[in-house]
Amino acid sequence: MISAYGHEAGKPLECLSIEVVLEKEQFIDGNGLQAYRVGFKVGGGIDQDPSKAPYKYPDMGIYITQIDPDSPAEKAGLRQHDKILQVNGHDFTMLTHEKSVKYIKKYPVLHMLVARREIAPY
Template sequence: MSLQRQPSKSEKMITVHLPHYDPPPEWIPPEERDSDPDYSGNLADFLPRTIVLKRPHPSTQIGFHIRGGKEYRSEIYISKVISDTEAEKLGLKIGDQILAVNGVSFGSLDHPEAVKILKSTSDIEMTLKYYPYGYRKTFASRKFSRRSSTPNTM
């Protein structure tokens, strides 16, 4: 998306490119959004961000659990952040959607592939966006089988 305004005679034209933004979903009525615990009127809270998580060795615990994958017809989300870990210090939170890890898009990965990528290196550059609505809609009403409800601790 681009925003443009007409410059005055003494100014040059300015073009601002904004990243993609997912508005709150339709199932949360506008009058309930301010009281919803996951809603924030600050758009910056929902824009993609990149963090770099470093750990001493690939076998060291990452500090969060994930859920989702293409076999569940879902994006991959952070489902738990373990206290006092690097992940918590970096600001990961439940409802963060993992968009990419080390340049690999997570949009079409199945769960085992995502886990393999996350566990394969000690330096993890993750692109995330906070999307609690998608996380809640995907997981709140669904009953998972034992296999899918067991989170992966990393």
């Protein structure tokens, strides 16, 4: 079993993952338009320099760097430092930071696969 942490982008990956369904929270923004809230921020990506990141992750994956209290992300069970492997069937292991953010914003419901460091193989 290979760990998702320290994974080299583009190489096959087999690891334990956690399935998470996140239903975004709808609200009306300051302009009176309908918007959606996920309640998390991401860092990383194949276009980012990991040495300049506030958290030292072992690879260039997309990681959850912040979870807002009482947010859809917290209610769905996501945790800070979870590595996002997939969203709605889309591979997140070889993605730029900008594309990951755009993809997360695109859908009102996110079906995610994440890897969590403390989850050990059986």
